[in-house]
Amino acid sequence: MSYGMVTVIVHAKDEEEAFKKGKNALIEIAEERDHDSYITFDCEKERLEEWEVDPAYFDLPPVLLASSSRGMELIERGWQYMAGIFMDALKEVKLAVEFLTPEEIMEEVVPKYLPEEIHVSLFCIRDRFLEVGGEGKVYLKELYFETRPITSRKSLNSALTPREGLRTYVIPALV
Amino acid sequence: MHMLIRIIVHAEDEKQAFAKAENALNELVKENHFDYYGTFDSEQIRDSYVDWNYLQPVMLVSSPNGKHFIEKGWENTVKGFMEAFEQVKLAVQYLSLEEIMERKFPEDLPEDIKKRINVLSIQVYFDELGNQPGHPKYLYHDYDPILCKTELEFALNPKEGLKVYVVPADVHY
Numbered sequence: 001m002s003y004g005m006v007t008v009i010v011h012a013k014d015e016e017e018a019f020k021k022g023k024n025a026l027i028e029i030a031e032e033r034d035h036d037s038y039i040t041f042d043c044e045k046e047r048l049e050e051w052e053v054d055p056a057y058f059d060l061p062p063v064l065l066a067s068s069s070r071g072m073e074l075i076e077r078g079w080q081y082m083a084g085i086f087m088d089a090l091k092e093v094k095l096a097v098e099f100l101t102p103e104e105i106m107e108e109v110v111p112k113y114l115p116e117e118i119h120v121s122l123f124c125i126r127d128r129f130l131e132v133g134g135e136g137k138v139y140l141k142e143l144y145f146e147t148r149p150i151t152s153r154k155s156l157n158s159a160l161t162p163r164e165g166l167r168t169y170v171i172p173a174l175v
Numbered sequence: 176m177h178m179l180i181r182i183i184v185h186a187e188d189e190k191q192a193f194a195k196a197e198n199a200l201n202e203l204v205k206e207n208h209f210d211y212y213g214t215f216d217s218e219q220i221r222d223s224y225v226d227w228n229y230l231q232p233v234m235l236v237s238s239p240n241g242k243h244f245i246e247k248g249w250e251n252t253v254k255g256f257m258e259a260f261e262q263v264k265l266a267v268q269y270l271s272l273e274e275i276m277e278r279k280f281p282e283d284l285p286e287d288i289k290k291r292i293n294v295l296s297i298q299v300y301f302d303e304l305g306n307q308p309g310h311p312k313y314l315y316h317d318y319d320p321i322l323c324k325t326e327l328e329f330a331l332n333p334k335e336g337l338k339v340y341v342v343p344a345d346v347h348y
Binding site: 083086087090091093094097098102105106107108126127129130132133134151152153154 | 253256257260263264267272275276277278279298299300301302303304305306307322323324325
């Protein structure tokens with residue numbers, strides 16, 4: 001089983017409340033991935049090593065303000081990861097719709113006369129459609145607003161919009 | 176929403192076929208592809224499908240009713256695929272990659288095209304062309320969705336002395 005880094009955005013009064021909200025969200029996120037557990041950055045260094053966390057993240061605090069430099073770095077990392085996968089898959093889907101018939105997509109048969117680079121990138125194309133739609137591809141997501149994966153710039157902006165009397169925090173974790 | 180799916184199973188007899196289909200349906204619900212299901216041994220389910228009064232809880236795929244039921248399932252699968260394909264084709268033709276991601280129309284898009292693209296649900300249509308169980312996959316081989324004609328033929332092919340059965344189920348998604 002492989003673990004992935006996730007960043008959960010929450011709105012809370014203080015760090016303590018933010019951490020509690022983040023952990024509640026992580027229980028659901030882990031369940032969705034069929035994992036029994038997750039770790040947050042309040043654990044021992046040995047545990048982080050066990051979970052094969054990149055050493056560059058060993059000193060991450062368990063809760064950060066979204067506006068702090070490392071908070072912004074985590075959000076940007078999650079966003080780039082998701083947007084990268086989405087755009088790559090969408091480019092291949094566009095090629096499929098332009099070059100293949102519906103029957104060829106349905107059967108996942110790529111005609112041999114297509115140029116090699118198109119031929120290769122359309123292999124297992126029905127999997128790529130799911131990466132655009134996002135359904136069932138939970139392991140491709142790294143950035144969450146509470147339990148909801150962030151899938152567009154609009155949803156990211158909405159998650160980062162301050163709520164009255166609350167501050168915006170991020171909780172990094174491995175799931 | 177509700178839909179009527181077909182679970183194709185290979186089994187020694189009807190009893191084993193029904194048990195295998197129930198396992199597959201439980202798995203599909205457990206994995207959140209459907210919310211819940213009902214089978215045709217329930218009077219309530221039979222009553223809610225009056226147009227399908229020939230359906231039995233378990234049927235041989237080679238029986239006239241079984242054959243007809245599978246054919247209808249395949250027709251619906253193709254119809255659902257084509258509807259989703261048309262939406263995806265329009266989206267990649269008229270929207271930029273960013274607009275698809277943000278589910279947003281470009282400002283200069285002609286009104287007639289706007290009416291034809293369901294932009295707010297566009298990502299659902301991409302999912303529907305994917306290889307996951309769920310709408311609009313109406314046929315299953317155990318719990319695997321049947322995605323194409325080759326897979327359907329494979330599922331209907333008898334193996335190792337077992338008979339091929341189909342179990343209808345109402346599912347909510």
